[in-house]
Amino acid sequence: MDLFPGYCIDTNALIDLWRRRYAPDVFRSLWKNLENLISQGRLIAPREVLNELEKYGDKNDELLKWVKQHKEMFKDLDDDQLNQVRDILKHFPTLVDTNKTTPEADPFVIALAMSKGWMVITSEQPANLTANPSARPKIPNVCEHFNTKCIYELLEFFREEKWVF
Numbered sequence: 053m054d055l056f057p058g059y060c061i062d063t064n065a066l067i068d069l070w071r072r073r074y075a076p077d078v079f080r081s082l083w084k085n086l087e088n089l090i091s092q093g094r095l096i097a098p099r100e101v102l103n104e105l106e107k108y109g110d111k112n113d114e115l116l117k118w119v120k121q122h123k124e125m126f127k128d129l130d131d132d133q134l135n136q137v138r139d140i141l142k143h144f145p146t147l148v149d150t151n152k153t154t155p156e157a158d159p160f161v162i163a164l165a166m167s168k169g170w171m172v173i174t175s176e177q178p179a180n181l182t183a184n185p186s187a188r189p190k191i192p193n194v195c196e197h198f199n200t201k202c203i204y205e206l207l208e209f210f211r212e213e214k215w216v217f
Contacts, residue, residue, distance in 0.1 A: 060171070165195075
Protein backbone atom coordinates (compact mmCIF):
# COMPACT_ATOMS: atom_id res chain seq x y z
CA MET A 53 0.00 0.00 0.00
CA ASP A 54 1.22 3.46 -0.85
CA LEU A 55 1.25 6.37 1.57
CA PHE A 56 -0.95 8.47 -0.71
CA PRO A 57 -3.97 6.95 -2.40
CA GLY A 58 -3.83 6.53 -6.12
CA TYR A 59 -6.23 5.81 -8.90
CA CYS A 60 -6.36 3.51 -11.88
CA ILE A 61 -8.60 5.05 -14.54
CA ASP A 62 -10.68 3.28 -17.16
CA THR A 63 -11.06 4.34 -20.79
CA ASN A 64 -14.68 5.39 -20.43
CA ALA A 65 -13.88 7.69 -17.49
CA LEU A 66 -11.26 9.52 -19.58
CA ILE A 67 -13.73 9.83 -22.44
CA ASP A 68 -16.48 11.10 -20.11
CA LEU A 69 -14.11 13.60 -18.52
CA TRP A 70 -12.87 14.97 -21.86
CA ARG A 71 -15.77 14.70 -24.27
CA ARG A 72 -18.97 14.55 -22.28
CA ARG A 73 -18.70 16.38 -18.98
CA TYR A 74 -15.56 18.38 -18.22
CA ALA A 75 -14.05 19.64 -21.45
CA PRO A 76 -10.55 21.05 -20.89
CA ASP A 77 -11.33 24.34 -22.61
CA VAL A 78 -13.89 25.03 -19.85
CA PHE A 79 -12.48 23.09 -16.88
CA ARG A 80 -8.80 24.02 -17.17
CA SER A 81 -8.02 23.69 -13.46
CA LEU A 82 -9.48 20.17 -13.37
CA TRP A 83 -7.15 19.08 -16.16
CA LYS A 84 -4.20 20.74 -14.41
CA ASN A 85 -5.11 18.73 -11.29
CA LEU A 86 -5.24 15.51 -13.33
CA GLU A 87 -1.84 16.31 -14.84
CA ASN A 88 -0.46 16.85 -11.33
CA LEU A 89 -1.77 13.46 -10.23
CA ILE A 90 -0.11 11.87 -13.27
CA SER A 91 3.21 13.59 -12.57
CA GLN A 92 3.02 12.38 -8.94
CA GLY A 93 2.42 8.84 -10.21
CA ARG A 94 -1.00 8.74 -8.54
CA LEU A 95 -3.16 8.50 -11.67
CA ILE A 96 -2.33 5.52 -13.83
CA ALA A 97 -3.89 3.14 -16.31
CA PRO A 98 -2.82 -0.08 -17.95
CA ARG A 99 -1.43 0.21 -21.47
CA GLU A 100 -4.67 -1.43 -22.70
CA VAL A 101 -6.51 1.85 -21.98
CA LEU A 102 -4.17 3.66 -24.38
CA ASN A 103 -4.70 0.86 -26.91
CA GLU A 104 -8.48 1.34 -26.69
CA LEU A 105 -8.18 5.10 -27.15
CA GLU A 106 -5.89 4.59 -30.15
CA LYS A 107 -8.21 2.04 -31.70
CA TYR A 108 -11.38 4.12 -31.38
CA GLY A 109 -9.92 7.61 -31.84
CA ASP A 110 -8.53 9.25 -34.94
CA LYS A 111 -5.31 11.21 -35.47
CA ASN A 112 -7.15 14.49 -34.81
CA ASP A 113 -8.63 13.26 -31.53
CA GLU A 114 -7.69 15.82 -28.87
CA LEU A 115 -8.07 13.33 -26.00
CA LEU A 116 -5.71 10.94 -27.75
CA LYS A 117 -3.20 13.76 -28.24
CA TRP A 118 -3.47 14.64 -24.53
CA VAL A 119 -2.92 11.07 -23.29
CA LYS A 120 0.06 10.68 -25.60
CA GLN A 121 1.56 13.77 -23.93
CA HIS A 122 1.15 11.91 -20.62
CA LYS A 123 2.32 8.45 -21.63
CA GLU A 124 3.98 7.98 -18.24
CA MET A 125 0.54 7.21 -16.81
CA PHE A 126 0.28 3.99 -18.86
CA LYS A 127 1.77 0.89 -17.27
CA ASP A 128 2.62 -2.57 -18.49
CA LEU A 129 1.36 -5.25 -16.16
CA ASP A 130 3.79 -7.60 -14.45
CA ASP A 131 3.31 -11.37 -14.10
CA ASP A 132 1.44 -11.09 -10.79
CA GLN A 133 -0.97 -8.57 -12.26
CA LEU A 134 -1.50 -10.76 -15.33
CA ASN A 135 -2.32 -13.65 -12.98
CA GLN A 136 -4.88 -11.37 -11.34
CA VAL A 137 -6.38 -10.69 -14.79
CA ARG A 138 -6.72 -14.47 -15.27
CA ASP A 139 -8.38 -14.80 -11.86
CA ILE A 140 -10.78 -11.95 -12.64
CA LEU A 141 -11.75 -13.58 -15.93
CA LYS A 142 -12.12 -16.97 -14.23
CA HIS A 143 -14.69 -15.46 -11.86
CA PHE A 144 -16.24 -13.12 -14.45
CA PRO A 145 -15.76 -14.65 -17.93
CA THR A 146 -18.38 -12.35 -19.51
CA LEU A 147 -16.61 -9.17 -18.34
CA VAL A 148 -14.97 -8.97 -21.77
CA ASP A 149 -16.14 -9.69 -25.28
CA THR A 150 -13.83 -12.46 -26.48
CA ASN A 151 -14.72 -11.71 -30.12
CA LYS A 152 -12.93 -8.34 -30.06
CA THR A 153 -9.50 -8.17 -31.67
CA THR A 154 -8.14 -5.59 -29.21
CA PRO A 155 -8.17 -6.78 -25.58
CA GLU A 156 -10.67 -4.90 -23.47
CA ALA A 157 -9.03 -2.89 -20.73
CA ASP A 158 -11.50 -3.63 -17.92
CA PRO A 159 -9.78 -6.63 -16.26
CA PHE A 160 -6.39 -4.96 -16.68
CA VAL A 161 -7.64 -1.77 -14.97
CA ILE A 162 -9.01 -3.78 -12.05
CA ALA A 163 -5.88 -5.94 -11.70
CA LEU A 164 -3.56 -2.93 -11.71
CA ALA A 165 -5.63 -1.17 -9.04
CA MET A 166 -5.86 -4.35 -6.94
CA SER A 167 -2.10 -4.86 -7.05
CA LYS A 168 -1.46 -1.37 -5.66
CA GLY A 169 -4.39 -1.23 -3.26
CA TRP A 170 -5.70 1.78 -5.21
CA MET A 171 -9.15 2.83 -6.39
CA VAL A 172 -10.63 2.25 -9.81
CA ILE A 173 -12.20 5.20 -11.59
CA THR A 174 -14.79 4.25 -14.18
CA SER A 175 -17.99 5.64 -15.63
CA GLU A 176 -19.66 2.24 -15.69
CA GLN A 177 -22.64 1.77 -13.41
CA PRO A 178 -22.88 -1.61 -11.66
CA ALA A 179 -25.09 -4.20 -13.29
CA ASN A 180 -27.95 -5.54 -11.20
CA LEU A 181 -26.74 -9.14 -11.08
CA THR A 182 -29.26 -10.05 -8.37
CA ALA A 183 -32.26 -9.15 -10.52
CA ASN A 184 -30.60 -10.41 -13.71
CA PRO A 185 -27.91 -13.03 -13.00
CA SER A 186 -27.20 -13.40 -16.73
CA ALA A 187 -26.41 -9.69 -17.13
CA ARG A 188 -22.89 -8.84 -18.17
CA PRO A 189 -20.96 -7.72 -15.09
CA LYS A 190 -19.46 -4.26 -15.00
CA ILE A 191 -16.26 -2.97 -13.41
CA PRO A 192 -18.01 -1.97 -10.14
CA ASN A 193 -19.40 -5.52 -9.74
CA VAL A 194 -15.97 -7.06 -10.16
CA CYS A 195 -14.34 -4.53 -7.83
CA GLU A 196 -16.94 -5.26 -5.17
CA HIS A 197 -16.28 -9.00 -5.47
CA PHE A 198 -12.53 -8.45 -5.02
CA ASN A 199 -12.94 -5.78 -2.27
CA THR A 200 -11.39 -3.07 -4.42
CA LYS A 201 -12.75 0.45 -4.05
CA CYS A 202 -14.41 1.69 -7.20
CA ILE A 203 -15.51 5.22 -7.99
CA TYR A 204 -18.11 5.32 -10.74
CA GLU A 205 -19.31 8.88 -10.22
CA LEU A 206 -16.65 11.38 -11.29
CA LEU A 207 -17.79 13.89 -8.66
CA GLU A 208 -16.92 11.31 -5.98
CA PHE A 209 -13.37 11.24 -7.37
CA PHE A 210 -13.14 15.05 -7.12
CA ARG A 211 -14.44 14.90 -3.55
CA GLU A 212 -11.94 12.16 -2.68
CA GLU A 213 -9.17 14.53 -3.77
CA LYS A 214 -10.90 17.50 -2.06
CA TRP A 215 -10.93 19.47 -5.31
CA VAL A 216 -13.15 22.52 -5.48
CA PHE A 217 -13.75 24.41 -8.72
